[in-house]
Amino acid sequence: MISEQAPSGAPLHLPPGGLMDRFGRRITYLRLSITDRCDFRCTYCMAEEMTFLPHGAVLSLEEALRLVRIFVSLGVTKVRITGGEPLVRRNALWLLQEIGRLQGLKELVLTTNGSQLARHAADLRRAGVSRLNISLDTLRPERFRTITRIGDLAKVLDGVEAALAAGFSRIRLNAVMQQGVNDDELGDLLAYAVARNIDLALIEEMPLGDTGHDRSATFLSSDAARARLAERFELIPTLENSGGPARYWRVGGSDSRVGFISPHSHNFCDTCNRVRISAQGTLYPCLGDDGAIPLLPLLRAHPHDDAPLGAAIATGMGLKAQGHDFTAAMATPKIVRFMSSTGG
Incomplete structure (x- = not known):
């Protein structure tokens, strides 16, 4: 039974300038995983x-809501709910x-594999979700089953159409690029x-968790992908961003x-x-760093x-690393936790 309101104490005071790490970066974006479970087993994300x-x-x-409330009170304006498959x-x-409904939150977004969207898209829109990121690495059913191990492409494509019908104005497809796996489909994606007036993000594979395949053999760089796409599409540089790490190009016409x-x-x-x-x-x-603060014991205590x-x-802001080096970790992952555990 879910209560109408999670418990909270006296309001926290917003730090001057909001949450800042020790390198002067202001933290305004929280990615919260609500489950490590998923109905797919993508080869780049999970072990079989x-x-x-x-x-x-x-x-x-209730604990997840309480954490979001606290972060929003501390100056976070964007929250992404992730999984696993949320x-x-x-x-x-x-x-x-x-x-x-939280005051001060400007944007609530969701990352999903799309498998459940056909039945939930309209309700998500009514709930206040403003944008969707939908994972889609291939448009070929057999290849989709190989990459996800157990997924059904038709359900995801139906989910994309349901999201469009629900009125989401900004939908983004996320595709993890893999040489020899789906690199021949980037133009088709x-x-x-x-054709649907939505965006596509192409993601370099990250060395997180032991998924059982050689990531160095399948790595494809963004520069190589962009060069291939430029042979088929007019790509126009833009300074637009969605508040995350993607760097965008407009597709001409x-x-x-x-x-x-x-x-x-x-x-x-x-x-x-x-x-x-997580x-x-x-x-x-x-x-890309193992520095972490367990919040669950504090929530319950x-x-x-x-x-x-x-x-x-x-x-935790003081633990935030200046940067990561995923390339050096490609052969032997430095981070042993899976992406599905941390939150996509």
Whole structure:
């Protein structure tokens, strides 16, 4: 039974200038995972056989809401709900509705694999979700099944259409680029996006977790991908951004953009404005570093006092690394946790 309101103590005072790390970067963006579970097993994200967290080790939805409230009170203006696959979490819609009502929050967004969108898209829009990022690495059903191990492409494509019908004005497809896996489809993925007036982000694969395949053999750089696309599309440089790491190019003759997320070839750490909280309630100030602050014990030890949580979050800002080196870690991942555990 979900309560109407999560407990919280006296309001926290916004620090001068908002949340800042020790390098002067202002933190305005929280990515919160509400589950480590997923109905896919993507080869770049998970091992084929996964052990998931017991339910008692995962944030309750009330605890997740309380954390978001605290971060918003400390100056965060954008929240992205992630997983795993967030829409497999029971009552996820309740959490989104409650977050969507928070004063001071400017943007609530969701990352999803699209498998559940056909039945949830309209409700998500009504809940206040303003933008969707939908993972889509291929348009070929057999290849989709190979990459996801168990996924059904038709469900995802139906989900994209449902999101469009629900009135989402900004939808972005996310594709992880892999040489010899889906690099021959990048142009087709962009054409699919352009036909629907939506955006596409092409992501360099990150060395997180032991997924059982050689990432160095499948790595494709953003520069190489952009050069291939430029043979088929007019790509116009733009300074537009969505508040995250993607660097965008306008696609000539359309309303669509193609973005490149390039943790290897064009490190974006100098402008990083985000932190992550895993489904286990652990604050990770940097995706590429193991520095972390466990917040779940504090949530449960101080159910009516937010001050200890605020202090822990402030400590976490001091742990945020200046940058990562994913390229050096490609052969032997420095970070052993899976992306599905940290939050996509």
